[in-house]
Amino acid sequence: MSCGPVCTNLGLKPGQRLTVKGKIAPAAKSFVMNLGKDSSHLGLHFNPRFDAHGDVNTIVCNSKNVEQWGTEHRETVFPFQKGAPIEISFAINPTDVTVHLPGHQFTFPNRLGLQVFDYFDAQGDFALQSISWE
Template identity: 40%
Template sequence: VEPGPVANQQPVQISEHMVQLKGRILPDAKEFVVKLGQDPENLVLHFNPHFDPQKCRNTIVCNSKENGLWGEEEESISKFSFEQGGRVQLSFTFLPSEIKVLLDDDHEISFPNWLGLRVLKYMAVEGGFRIRALRFLES
Protein backbone atom coordinates (compact mmCIF):
# COMPACT_ATOMS: atom_id res chain seq x y z
CA VAL A 1 0.00 0.00 0.00
CA GLU A 2 1.52 3.30 -1.03
CA PRO A 3 1.90 5.97 1.66
CA GLY A 4 -0.60 8.78 1.74
CA PRO A 5 -1.39 11.82 3.86
CA VAL A 6 -0.81 11.48 7.59
CA ALA A 7 -2.12 13.76 10.31
CA ASN A 8 -0.87 13.42 13.84
CA GLN A 9 -0.23 15.21 17.11
CA GLN A 10 -3.50 17.18 16.97
CA PRO A 11 -5.53 15.38 19.65
CA VAL A 12 -9.28 15.07 19.11
CA GLN A 13 -11.60 13.75 21.81
CA ILE A 14 -12.98 10.84 19.80
CA SER A 15 -15.83 10.11 22.19
CA GLU A 16 -17.39 13.41 21.11
CA HIS A 17 -16.63 13.41 17.40
CA MET A 18 -17.24 11.87 14.06
CA VAL A 19 -14.59 11.87 11.34
CA GLN A 20 -16.03 12.35 7.85
CA LEU A 21 -13.83 11.52 4.88
CA LYS A 22 -14.74 12.22 1.25
CA GLY A 23 -12.68 11.25 -1.74
CA ARG A 24 -12.22 9.23 -4.89
CA ILE A 25 -11.03 5.68 -5.35
CA LEU A 26 -8.45 5.45 -8.13
CA PRO A 27 -9.53 3.48 -11.23
CA ASP A 28 -6.71 0.94 -10.79
CA ALA A 29 -6.92 0.68 -6.99
CA LYS A 30 -6.29 -2.74 -5.51
CA GLU A 31 -7.08 -1.49 -1.99
CA PHE A 32 -7.04 1.53 0.26
CA VAL A 33 -6.54 1.93 4.00
CA VAL A 34 -7.79 4.40 6.60
CA LYS A 35 -5.81 4.21 9.85
CA LEU A 36 -7.10 5.87 13.02
CA GLY A 37 -5.43 5.76 16.40
CA GLN A 38 -2.79 7.11 18.73
CA ASP A 39 0.23 6.53 16.46
CA PRO A 40 1.27 4.05 13.70
CA GLU A 41 1.82 1.29 16.30
CA ASN A 42 -1.47 1.82 18.16
CA LEU A 43 -4.49 1.85 15.84
CA VAL A 44 -8.04 1.73 17.10
CA LEU A 45 -9.11 1.00 13.50
CA HIS A 46 -7.35 -0.19 10.35
CA PHE A 47 -10.14 0.02 7.72
CA ASN A 48 -9.09 -1.74 4.48
CA PRO A 49 -11.41 -2.33 1.47
CA HIS A 50 -9.90 -4.75 -1.11
CA PHE A 51 -10.53 -4.79 -4.88
CA ASP A 52 -7.66 -7.17 -5.72
CA PRO A 53 -8.84 -10.62 -6.91
CA GLN A 54 -5.50 -12.06 -5.73
CA LYS A 55 -6.37 -11.08 -2.14
CA CYS A 56 -9.94 -10.75 -0.87
CA ARG A 57 -11.86 -9.16 -3.73
CA ASN A 58 -14.77 -6.94 -2.68
CA THR A 59 -14.06 -7.42 1.01
CA ILE A 60 -13.62 -4.91 3.80
CA VAL A 61 -11.03 -5.99 6.34
CA CYS A 62 -10.95 -4.26 9.75
CA ASN A 63 -8.33 -4.69 12.43
CA SER A 64 -6.66 -2.97 15.37
CA LYS A 65 -3.01 -2.75 16.40
CA GLU A 66 -1.67 -2.40 19.93
CA ASN A 67 2.02 -1.81 20.65
CA GLY A 68 2.84 -2.96 17.11
CA LEU A 69 0.88 -6.23 17.37
CA TRP A 70 -2.13 -6.82 15.14
CA GLY A 71 -5.42 -7.87 16.69
CA GLU A 72 -7.96 -10.26 15.24
CA GLU A 73 -9.07 -9.41 11.70
CA GLU A 74 -12.74 -9.02 10.90
CA GLU A 75 -14.00 -9.26 7.32
CA SER A 76 -17.21 -7.83 5.90
CA ILE A 77 -18.37 -9.07 2.51
CA SER A 78 -22.13 -8.74 2.97
CA LYS A 79 -22.30 -5.25 1.46
CA PHE A 80 -19.45 -3.87 -0.63
CA SER A 81 -20.48 -0.45 -1.92
CA PHE A 82 -17.11 0.67 -3.32
CA GLU A 83 -16.20 0.93 -7.00
CA GLN A 84 -12.83 1.56 -8.58
CA GLY A 85 -12.93 5.11 -9.94
CA GLY A 86 -15.92 5.97 -7.74
CA ARG A 87 -16.46 8.73 -5.20
CA VAL A 88 -16.81 7.81 -1.56
CA GLN A 89 -17.97 9.33 1.69
CA LEU A 90 -17.12 7.52 4.93
CA SER A 91 -18.17 8.54 8.42
CA PHE A 92 -16.38 7.12 11.47
CA THR A 93 -18.31 7.57 14.73
CA PHE A 94 -16.43 6.84 17.94
CA LEU A 95 -18.28 5.32 20.88
CA PRO A 96 -16.69 4.09 24.12
CA SER A 97 -17.05 0.42 23.12
CA GLU A 98 -16.97 0.56 19.30
CA ILE A 99 -16.33 2.49 16.12
CA LYS A 100 -19.20 2.68 13.64
CA VAL A 101 -18.33 3.18 9.98
CA LEU A 102 -21.16 4.51 7.83
CA LEU A 103 -20.72 3.83 4.11
CA ASP A 104 -22.23 5.79 1.21
CA ASP A 105 -25.22 3.48 0.88
CA ASP A 106 -26.19 3.86 4.57
CA HIS A 107 -24.70 0.43 5.33
CA GLU A 108 -22.95 0.44 8.70
CA ILE A 109 -20.02 -1.62 9.96
CA SER A 110 -19.19 -1.77 13.67
CA PHE A 111 -15.75 -2.62 15.03
CA PRO A 112 -14.86 -2.94 18.74
CA ASN A 113 -12.76 -0.23 20.37
CA TRP A 114 -10.31 -2.85 21.64
CA LEU A 115 -7.77 -0.23 22.72
CA GLY A 116 -10.30 1.86 24.64
CA LEU A 117 -8.85 5.01 23.08
CA ARG A 118 -10.54 8.27 24.02
CA VAL A 119 -8.26 10.60 22.06
CA LEU A 120 -7.46 10.39 18.34
CA LYS A 121 -3.95 11.67 17.61
CA TYR A 122 -3.14 9.88 14.36
CA MET A 123 -4.85 9.41 11.01
CA ALA A 124 -3.40 8.10 7.75
CA VAL A 125 -4.95 7.32 4.37
CA GLU A 126 -2.96 5.04 2.08
CA GLY A 127 -3.34 3.17 -1.19
CA GLY A 128 -5.66 3.93 -4.08
CA PHE A 129 -7.67 6.73 -2.47
CA ARG A 130 -7.46 10.50 -2.94
CA ILE A 131 -8.89 12.73 -0.23
CA ARG A 132 -11.20 15.56 -1.30
CA ALA A 133 -12.44 16.60 2.16
CA LEU A 134 -11.84 15.74 5.79
CA ARG A 135 -14.05 17.01 8.60
CA PHE A 136 -14.26 16.49 12.33
CA LEU A 137 -17.87 16.83 13.47
CA GLU A 138 -19.59 16.58 16.82
CA SER A 139 -21.66 13.42 16.86
Protein backbone atom coordinates (compact mmCIF):
# COMPACT_ATOMS: atom_id res chain seq x y z
CA MET A 1 0.00 0.00 0.00
CA SER A 2 1.15 3.48 -0.73
CA CYS A 3 1.57 5.76 2.24
CA GLY A 4 -0.60 8.86 2.25
CA PRO A 5 -0.96 11.95 4.42
CA VAL A 6 -0.50 11.85 8.17
CA CYS A 7 -2.16 14.35 10.53
CA THR A 8 -1.11 14.78 14.16
CA ASN A 9 -2.30 16.94 17.06
CA LEU A 10 -5.92 16.84 15.85
CA GLY A 11 -7.36 17.03 19.36
CA LEU A 12 -10.62 15.27 18.44
CA LYS A 13 -12.81 14.72 21.49
CA PRO A 14 -16.27 13.23 22.08
CA GLY A 15 -18.87 15.29 20.25
CA GLN A 16 -16.54 16.10 17.37
CA ARG A 17 -16.43 14.64 13.87
CA LEU A 18 -13.70 14.10 11.28
CA THR A 19 -14.83 14.12 7.64
CA VAL A 20 -12.65 12.72 4.87
CA LYS A 21 -13.30 13.23 1.15
CA GLY A 22 -11.39 11.60 -1.64
CA LYS A 23 -11.43 9.30 -4.63
CA ILE A 24 -10.98 5.56 -4.70
CA ALA A 25 -8.44 4.33 -7.27
CA PRO A 26 -9.92 2.71 -10.42
CA ALA A 27 -8.04 -0.55 -9.76
CA ALA A 28 -8.41 -0.44 -5.96
CA LYS A 29 -7.65 -3.52 -3.87
CA SER A 30 -8.02 -1.82 -0.47
CA PHE A 31 -7.38 1.34 1.48
CA VAL A 32 -6.88 2.22 5.13
CA MET A 33 -7.75 5.11 7.44
CA ASN A 34 -6.36 5.08 10.96
CA LEU A 35 -7.52 7.18 13.92
CA GLY A 36 -5.88 7.15 17.32
CA LYS A 37 -3.33 8.60 19.69
CA ASP A 38 -0.39 7.93 17.33
CA SER A 39 0.66 5.29 14.79
CA SER A 40 1.24 2.73 17.58
CA HIS A 41 -2.06 3.37 19.41
CA LEU A 42 -4.94 3.12 16.94
CA GLY A 43 -8.46 3.42 18.28
CA LEU A 44 -9.83 2.65 14.82
CA HIS A 45 -8.12 0.92 11.91
CA PHE A 46 -10.69 1.24 9.07
CA ASN A 47 -9.87 -1.01 6.08
CA PRO A 48 -12.32 -1.38 3.17
CA ARG A 49 -11.17 -4.35 1.06
CA PHE A 50 -12.31 -4.79 -2.53
CA ASP A 51 -10.15 -7.90 -2.90
CA ALA A 52 -7.33 -8.16 -0.36
CA HIS A 53 -6.15 -10.52 2.39
CA GLY A 54 -8.81 -13.07 1.44
CA ASP A 55 -11.69 -10.59 1.84
CA VAL A 56 -13.93 -9.38 -0.99
CA ASN A 57 -16.13 -6.27 -0.62
CA THR A 58 -15.74 -6.23 3.16
CA ILE A 59 -14.86 -3.49 5.64
CA VAL A 60 -12.45 -4.74 8.29
CA CYS A 61 -12.02 -2.67 11.47
CA ASN A 62 -9.63 -3.21 14.33
CA SER A 63 -7.65 -1.48 17.08
CA LYS A 64 -3.94 -1.59 17.85
CA ASN A 65 -2.17 -1.01 21.16
CA VAL A 66 1.57 -0.75 20.42
CA GLU A 67 2.09 -3.89 18.28
CA GLN A 68 -0.90 -5.81 19.66
CA TRP A 69 -3.89 -5.96 17.30
CA GLY A 70 -7.36 -6.57 18.70
CA THR A 71 -10.13 -8.78 17.33
CA GLU A 72 -11.19 -7.89 13.79
CA HIS A 73 -14.72 -6.60 13.23
CA ARG A 74 -16.24 -7.08 9.76
CA GLU A 75 -19.00 -5.04 8.13
CA THR A 76 -20.60 -6.65 5.10
CA VAL A 77 -22.34 -3.49 3.86
CA PHE A 78 -19.90 -2.18 1.26
CA PRO A 79 -20.94 1.19 -0.26
CA PHE A 80 -17.68 1.72 -2.20
CA GLN A 81 -17.05 1.69 -5.93
CA LYS A 82 -13.69 1.63 -7.67
CA GLY A 83 -12.84 4.97 -9.28
CA ALA A 84 -15.63 6.79 -7.42
CA PRO A 85 -15.52 9.76 -5.04
CA ILE A 86 -16.36 9.03 -1.42
CA GLU A 87 -17.08 10.91 1.80
CA ILE A 88 -16.56 9.19 5.14
CA SER A 89 -17.16 10.75 8.57
CA PHE A 90 -15.93 9.52 11.93
CA ALA A 91 -17.95 10.81 14.90
CA ILE A 92 -16.08 10.59 18.20
CA ASN A 93 -18.27 9.44 21.10
CA PRO A 94 -17.32 8.80 24.76
CA THR A 95 -17.15 5.00 24.32
CA ASP A 96 -16.98 4.41 20.55
CA VAL A 97 -16.56 5.90 17.08
CA THR A 98 -19.52 6.07 14.69
CA VAL A 99 -18.48 5.58 11.08
CA HIS A 100 -20.81 7.35 8.63
CA LEU A 101 -20.78 5.96 5.09
CA PRO A 102 -23.15 6.64 2.20
CA GLY A 103 -26.43 5.00 3.22
CA HIS A 104 -24.93 3.14 6.18
CA GLN A 105 -23.38 3.74 9.58
CA PHE A 106 -21.93 1.56 12.30
CA THR A 107 -20.07 1.97 15.59
CA PHE A 108 -16.71 0.59 16.66
CA PRO A 109 -15.82 0.51 20.37
CA ASN A 110 -13.08 2.74 21.78
CA ARG A 111 -11.12 -0.28 23.05
CA LEU A 112 -8.13 1.83 24.12
CA GLY A 113 -10.28 4.24 26.12
CA LEU A 114 -8.80 7.22 24.29
CA GLN A 115 -10.00 10.60 25.58
CA VAL A 116 -8.53 12.43 22.58
CA PHE A 117 -7.87 11.26 19.01
CA ASP A 118 -4.77 13.15 17.84
CA TYR A 119 -3.67 11.02 14.89
CA PHE A 120 -5.09 10.30 11.42
CA ASP A 121 -3.54 8.71 8.37
CA ALA A 122 -4.80 7.47 5.03
CA GLN A 123 -3.02 4.96 2.82
CA GLY A 124 -3.60 2.53 0.01
CA ASP A 125 -5.76 2.89 -3.07
CA PHE A 126 -7.35 6.19 -2.07
CA ALA A 127 -6.51 9.77 -3.06
CA LEU A 128 -7.29 12.15 -0.20
CA GLN A 129 -8.88 15.39 -1.42
CA SER A 130 -9.90 17.05 1.84
CA ILE A 131 -10.07 16.50 5.55
CA SER A 132 -12.06 18.60 8.01
CA TRP A 133 -13.21 18.38 11.58
CA GLU A 134 -15.76 20.14 13.74
